[in-house]
Amino acid sequence: RASGMEEILARVVVPLPSYETRDKSPPPPESNSLEFMHFYRSLDKVEKAEFLTKLSRDHGVDHKGVSELAVKLLDTQQRDLATILQVEDRLRYSLTPRYKQLLCHISRVEGGVKFLVDLRADVLELIASKVSESPQIRDLSGTLKSLLSEWFSVGLLRLERITWQSPCEILQKISQYEAVHPVRNWTDLKRRVGPYRRCYAFTHAAMPGEPLVVLHVALTEEISNNIQSIVREFATLDSEEDVNKINSAIFYSISSTQAGLQGVELGNYLIKKVVRELQSEFPHMAQFSSLSPIPGFSVWLQGLLNQYRKDNRGTDLLSEHEWKEVEQATDSSPGSQATEALRKLISSGEWMRSERLSGVLEPVLMRLCAWYLYGEKRRGYALNPVANFHLQNGATMWRLNWRADTSPRGVANSCGIMVNYRYFLNETSKNSALYLQNKVVTASEQVLGLVSQFQKNSKL
Numbered sequence: 200r201a202s203g204m205e206e207i208l209a210r211v212v213v214p215l216p217s218y219e220t221r222d223k224s225p226p227p228p229e230s231n232s233l234e235f236m237h238f239y240r241s242l243d244k245v246e247k248a249e250f251l252t253k254l255s256r257d258h259g260v261d262h263k264g265v266s267e268l269a270v271k272l273l274d275t276q277q278r279d280l281a282t283i284l285q286v287e288d289r290l291r292y293s294l295t296p297r298y299k300q301l302l303c304h305i306s307r308v309e310g311g312v313k314f315l316v317d318l319r320a321d322v323l324e325l326i327a328s329k330v331s332e333s334p335q336i337r338d339l340s341g342t343l344k345s346l347l348s349e350w351f352s353v354g355l356l357r358l359e360r361i362t363w364q365s366p367c368e369i370l371q372k373i374s375q376y377e378a379v380h381p382v383r384n385w386t387d388l389k390r391r392v393g394p395y396r397r398c399y400a401f402t403h404a405a406m407p408g409e410p411l412v413v414l415h416v417a418l419t420e421e422i423s424n425n426i427q428s429i430v431r432e433f434a435t436l437d438s439e440e441d442v443n444k445i446n447s448a449i450f451y452s453i454s455s456t457q458a459g460l461q462g463v464e465l466g467n468y469l470i471k472k473v474v475r476e477l478q479s480e481f482p483h484m485a486q487f488s489s490l491s492p493i494p495g496f497s498v499w500l501q502g503l504l505n506q507y508r509k510d511n512r513g514t515d516l517l518s519e520h521e522w523k524e525v526e527q528a529t530d531s532s533p534g535s536q537a538t539e540a541l542r543k544l545i546s547s548g549e550w551m552r553s554e555r556l557s558g559v560l561e562p563v564l565m566r567l568c569a570w571y572l573y574g575e576k577r578r579g580y581a582l583n584p585v586a587n588f589h590l591q592n593g594a595t596m597w598r599l600n601w602r603a604d605t606s607p608r609g610v611a612n613s614c615g616i617m618v619n620y621r622y623f624l625n626e627t628s629k630n631s632a633l634y635l636q637n638k639v640v641t642a643s644e645q646v647l648g649l650v651s652q653f654q655k656n657s658k659l
C-alpha cells in the first residue's frame with residue numbers, strides 16, 4: 200500500500216512549474232484530481248495519516264530553492280526597487296508547496312471543495328489526536344485553512360433563512376446539526392422556525408444544500424433569562440407576530456456543521472450578518488444578546504472541590520453560614536467530609552430538588568460560576584469555549600441567570616445556570632480588539648459584583 204501511495208503522489212502532485220512558465224503551463228488533467236480524491240477516500244484512518252504525512256513531507260516546499268533565493272535577495276538589497284521586487288516575487292513563488300496546486304485543481308472539480316473541507320477536518324483530527332506531530336502536517340493544515348478562508352469569505356456566502364416552507368432536506372439537517380438544545384420532534388422543530396423565531400444559515404454554492412453554520416434566534420420583549428421559555432414550553436402557538444412584543448433578539452443556539460471550517464470564523468460573521476438582517480426587518484430592535492450554556496462549569500467546580508478537600512481549604516469557598524447549612528442538609532461534619540458531601544450534591548444535581556439547599560447554594564454557585572467564566576483562563580483567554588467565542592466577537596459578559604436551564608443536561612453541565620453575552624453594537628469591535636490583543640474581558644456590573652464576592656470569600 201505504501202508503494203501505491205508514493206506512486207500515486209509522484210504522479211498526481213506535479214512539480215511546481217518554473218517561475219518563468221508558471222502562468223503558461225496548462226493545468227494537469229482533471230483525472231489527476233479525481234484519482235487523488237478516489238484513492239484518498241479508499242484509505243482507512245491509519246492509511247490516511249500515513250498518506251497525508253507523505254504528501255506534506257515529500258511534496259511540499261522546495262526548501263533548498265527557497266534558501267538560494269533568500270541569499271539572492273540579500274545580495275540584491277543594494278539594487279533598484281524593481282529588481283528587489285522581482286527577486287521577492289520569485290522567493291514568494293518558491294514558498295508555494297507543490298501540493299497547493301493539486302488542492303487548487305481539486306477545488307475546481309465537482310465536489311472538490313467539500314472534499315477539501317473534509318480533508319482539513321482529517322488533518323485537524325490528526326493534529327489534535329497527536330498521531331502525527333510533524334511540522335509539515337501543520338503546514339498542510341495552514342495551507343488548507345488559507346485556501347478555505349478565501350473560498351468561504353463572507354462575500355461568497357449566502358445567508359438563508361430557514362422556515363417551515365424550506366425543503367425537508369434542509370430542515371432535516373437543521374434538526375440533525377442542532378448541537379446546543381437537541382430538537383426532540385417535528386413539533387419542536389416547527390416551533391423553532393415559527394412565529395417569534397428566526398433560523399438562519401450560511402450556505403455556499405460549492406456545497407449546495409449544506410448549511411455551514413446555523414443560528415437560532417428568539418424574538419422577545421426583553422432579554423431572556425431562561426431557555427425553558429424558548430425551547431420547552433409550548434405556549435400558545437400564535438400564528439402571527441405582534442411587532443410591539445419584539446424588542447430583542449436572543450441567539451440561543453449556534454452550531455458550525457463542518458469541522459474542516461474550524462477557525463474560518465463563520466459563526467462570528469453569521470451573528471453580525473443576522474443582526475443587520477433583523478435591524479432591517481425590525482428597525483426599533485435595540486437589544487441583541489445570546490442566551491448561552493456554560494458547558495464545563497460543573498466539572499470544573501467538582502475538580503475545585505476535590506482540590507480544596509485534599510488541601511483541606513474548603514472554608515475559602517463558602518462562608519461559615521453556608522457551610523453550616525450544607526453540613527446540616529447533608530448531615531456531614533465540618534471540613535473535608537462536608538466538602539466531599541457538597542461535591543457529591545453538585546454531581547448528582549440533588550440540591551435542585553430541595554428549596555432550602557438551592558436557596559443556600561444560589562449565591563455560592565453564582566459567584567463560583569462568575570469566577571469560572573471571568574477568571575479561569577487558558578493561555579490568557581477565557582477557559583470556557585462559549586465565553587471565548589462570544590468575547591472574541593466583542594460581546595459583553597452581561598448577566599448570569601439562575602435556574603435558566605432546569606433540564607437534566609442543564610443541571611448536570613452548569614448547575615442550571617446560563618449566561619447572556621450581550622452585543623452592544625457600537626462596542627463590539629472595540630471589545631473584540633481589547634479581548635484579542637490585551638485579553639481584557641468586558642463584563643457587566645452584575646458579573647463583576649459576583650466575581651468580587653468570590654474573591655472576597657476565597658482571597659484568591
Ligand SMILES: CC(C)(COP(=O)(O)OP(=O)(O)O)[C@@H](O)C(=O)NCCC(N)=O
Nearest residue numbers: 378453454455461462463464465466467
Ligand atoms: C460556536 C461555534 C459555532 C463557533 O464557530 P466559528 O465561529 O466558526 O468559530 P471557529 O470554529 O471558526 O473558531 C462552534 O465552535 C460550534 O459549533 N461549537 C459547538 C456548539 C456550540 N455552540 O458551542
